[in-house]
Amino acid sequence: MELCQTAAPGAEEGAAAVEAGLSAAGRDADGAVAGAAAPAPVASPPSATYQLLPVSSPRPMGGLITESRVDASFIDERLAAEGHAAPFGPAGVRITDGRTLQVVKEAVGAVRVEVEAALARGVINTPEGNGRSVSAICGNFYAARPVGVIEGEDYGFTGRVRRVEVESIRRRLAAGDLLLVSSLGLSPSGQVFNCQSESVAAATASQLGADKLIYLTPGETVVDVRNGSMVQNLPLSSAVDFLAVHSGRSLETEAGSPGVMPIDDLPYVFRLCLTEAVGALKAGVRRAHLLNRFIDGVLLMEIFHRDGVGFMISRDLYEGIRAARLDDVAGIVEVIRPLEEAGILVPRSRASLEGAIGDFTVVERDGMIIACLSLTIAADEPDAAELGCFAVRPEYRKLGKGDALLGFIERKSYALGVRRLFILSTQSFHWFLERGFEEITVEGVPESKRVKVDLARKSKVYQKKLLGGRAVDEQELLKHL
Numbered sequence: 033m034e035l036c037q038t039a040a041p042g043a044e045e046g047a048a049a050v051e052a053g054l055s056a057a058g059r060d061a062d063g064a065v066a067g068a069a070a071p072a073p074v075a076s077p078p079s080a081t082y083q084l085l086p087v088s089s090p091r092p093m094g095g096l097i098t099e100s101r102v103d104a105s106f107i108d109e110r111l112a113a114e115g116h117a118a119p120f121g122p123a124g125v126r127i128t129d130g131r132t133l134q135v136v137k138e139a140v141g142a143v144r145v146e147v148e149a150a151l152a153r154g155v156i157n158t159p160e161g162n163g164r165s166v167s168a169i170c171g172n173f174y175a176a177r178p179v180g181v182i183e184g185e186d187y188g189f190t191g192r193v194r195r196v197e198v199e200s201i202r203r204r205l206a207a208g209d210l211l212l213v214s215s216l217g218l219s220p221s222g223q224v225f226n227c228q229s230e231s232v233a234a235a236t237a238s239q240l241g242a243d244k245l246i247y248l249t250p251g252e253t254v255v256d257v258r259n260g261s262m263v264q265n266l267p268l269s270s271a272v273d274f275l276a277v278h279s280g281r282s283l284e285t286e287a288g289s290p291g292v293m294p295i296d297d298l299p300y301v302f303r304l305c306l307t308e309a310v311g312a313l314k315a316g317v318r319r320a321h322l323l324n325r326f327i328d329g330v331l332l333m334e335i336f337h338r339d340g341v342g343f344m345i346s347r348d349l350y351e352g353i354r355a356a357r358l359d360d361v362a363g364i365v366e367v368i369r370p371l372e373e374a375g376i377l378v379p380r381s382r383a384s385l386e387g388a389i390g391d392f393t394v395v396e397r398d399g400m401i402i403a404c405l406s407l408t409i410a411a412d413e414p415d416a417a418e419l420g421c422f423a424v425r426p427e428y429r430k431l432g433k434g435d436a437l438l439g440f441i442e443r444k445s446y447a448l449g450v451r452r453l454f455i456l457s458t459q460s461f462h463w464f465l466e467r468g469f470e471e472i473t474v475e476g477v478p479e480s481k482r483v484k485v486d487l488a489r490k491s492k493v494y495q496k497k498l499l500g501g502r503a504v505d506e507q508e509l510l511k512h513l
Contacts, residue, residue, distance in 0.1 A: 037329025076123065104374070110135050121185045124300065126188040128226040136226050140216050144170050147212060153511050167209045173197050176225040191217050191225025193235035201240060234308035238315035245312050246331065246342075247305040251324030255342055263341060268313050272346045275306060320345045353440050356392035356404065363401030364392065368423045376459050377421060391442060392421070395433055402428045403437050407445060410478035415451045418481055422455070438467065438469050446498045453498065454481075456491040469494035 109120040111132060121127050128136065151168045176191040191200045194217075204211055213236055215229040230247065237245040254263040254274075266274065279297045298306075302322070309320035323330045323342040356364065364385060371377040385392075388406060395403035403424040409417045419441065424434045445453060454477060455464060461471075472495045474485060485491070 038351045107132070107135055110139075122183045122188075124304075125179065125187065125228065126226065127131050127185065127187050130189070133189045133224065133226055137216065137224070140214055144214065151210065163299055167207075168212055169204055169209050170212040170214060171200075172218050173211065173213050174203055174217055176219055176227055176234065178219075178223075178225060188407050189223075189225055191219075191227045193217065193227060193232055194219070196236050196239040198239050201236070208366045215337055228304070230308045233318075234312040234315075238312045242317050243319065245309060245317050245320040246334070247309065247320070247322050248325035248330070249302055249305055249322050250297060250299070251326050252302045266343075266345050267346050268310065268345060271306065271310050271313075275303070275310065278301060306345070313345060313347050318347055352396050352402075353393060353437060354396065356389050356394045358386060358389055360392070360394055360396075360401055360404075361389065364394065364421075367401055367404050367425055368421055370426075371423050377423065378489070380421070388428055393437065393444075395424075395428075395437055397428075403433050405441055407441055408415060408481075409448065409450060410480050412480045413478040415449060416478050417445055417448075417450045418477075419453055419455045422460075435467070436462075442496075442498060444484055446500055451498050452495055454493060454495040456485065456489075456493055458489060458491050461492050461494055464494050464496075467496075469496045471495075 064226055095226070107126075108118055114131075116131050119127050119130055126132070129320075141324050148168045148170070174196045175194040177194040179187040179190045179192055181187070201211060213232060215227050215232055216234070217225050217227045219225065233245060233247070236242075254266070255261065256263050305322055309322070313320055321342045321344050323334055327341060330341055361382060365382060368377055368380070372379045388408075391406040393405050393407065394401050405422045406420040407417055408420065421436075422434070424437070442453070453469075454472070455469065457464065461469075465471075472493050474482060474487075474493050476495060477485065477493060
């Protein structure tokens with residue numbers, strides 16, 4: 033697994049770090065990160081309902097990388113003291129002339145030394161260190177190219193990522209090294225270019241196929257204006273809409289629906305990190321996190337704590353999943369009929385399906401129902417709910433649709449106050465055992481559901497305690513969803 037992290041949010045002069053090896057205590061047997069991401073909303077509400085709370089006031093910086101970050105203000109102050117202008121172009125990117133590039137080189141070099149010095153004492157002072165230090169490597173891990181001329185403005189030595197040396201990086205990661213990827217990129221002709229660290233991190237994560245991309249930001253908070261709650265997770269599609277609404281661009285809407293008034297109110301650093309994160313997810317990265325760099329130990333808390341502390345954007349794992357409608361009954365019948373005929377599911381009449389359609393969630397693809405699942409909350413124990421009629425078309429069973437549907441229902445259940453799910457199964461129970469369910473006796477079933485159990489089927493009962501969206505995300509990450 034690869035994890036990419038920026039060390040200098042808000043400053044193109046910063047460094048990006050590719051994390052090479054977390055401690056064994058933080059990984060499972062397959063090497064996946066044990067910490068998982070924040071709860072995702074059950075559905076994606078219109079992005080106009082989200083607002084960004086500004087950072088209140090500066091706080092003391094803590095953490096390893098943040099203390100060594102190169103702030104754009106450092107470059108500006110240095111150039112201002114020399115009476116040298118440091119303009120930004122129409123694209124919001126620094127125009128880098130020869131003198132500016134020299135200052136950036138000095139700043140990046142200083143950051144590199146500080147980071148390497150801090151990493152040198154990181155492991156050696158721990159019980160598991162055994163006298164070893166972290167092997168940190170900073171090298172030419174990507175090729176750069178000039179930004180060129182945009183809207184008549186020559187950006188000089190400002191650059192962009194042209195190509196990431198993926199195999200070279202993978203070899204060093206496999207050796208247990210930690211890589212520091214500088215924002216100074218080299219071209220094949222030997223020229224040096226000043227690249228934005230956020231863009232470098234996103235390009236590196238994308239081409240590596242990283243599981244996570246992490247940015248350290250000033251700490252803005254996204255809130256849902258409908259209830260004032262903090263938003264910890266946005267699916268990719270909602271993040272795209274959020275950027276459109278809050279970056280001064282009109283949001284595309286369906287014909288006849290009211291438009292959303294665009295508002296250009298995002299701080300530059302937050303917008304940059306979110307934009308790069310969205311691009312990385314579209315390119316294949318599975319999760320992106322924006323963490324408050326003023327929280328001491330925020331990176332460790334995000335990775336190793338179950339609840340996490342940051343704002344996460346995730347790929348749309350639940351695309352096509354929606355609440356069932358009456359006109360879906362025919363499709364549901366087609367999906368469950370083979371399992372009914374095999375004796376795996378209890379036969380249901382069309383009338384009973386129509387009467388319980390409000391309990392069903394379906395997965396639709398190209399107008400066809402490919403999976404379904406019912407969720408029924410117990411009347412006498414509202415914190416318990418039964419899963420039933422779980423079926424996936426055979427051709428989609430190896431594509432993760434069942435896992436995605438189960439994850440969606442677990443998130444939905446938790447949001448509804450359900451803390452334990454139970455199922456009755458005669459043949460498919462091993463699938464549920466592999467996903468955290470445990471066998472219980474029928475006495476553990478709520479009374480309102482127990483009286484309806486057909487004891488003649490001798491179904492086994494399995495239960496799963498819900499721990500929140502973080503636990504669901506951990507399972508999805510380990511299953512590479």
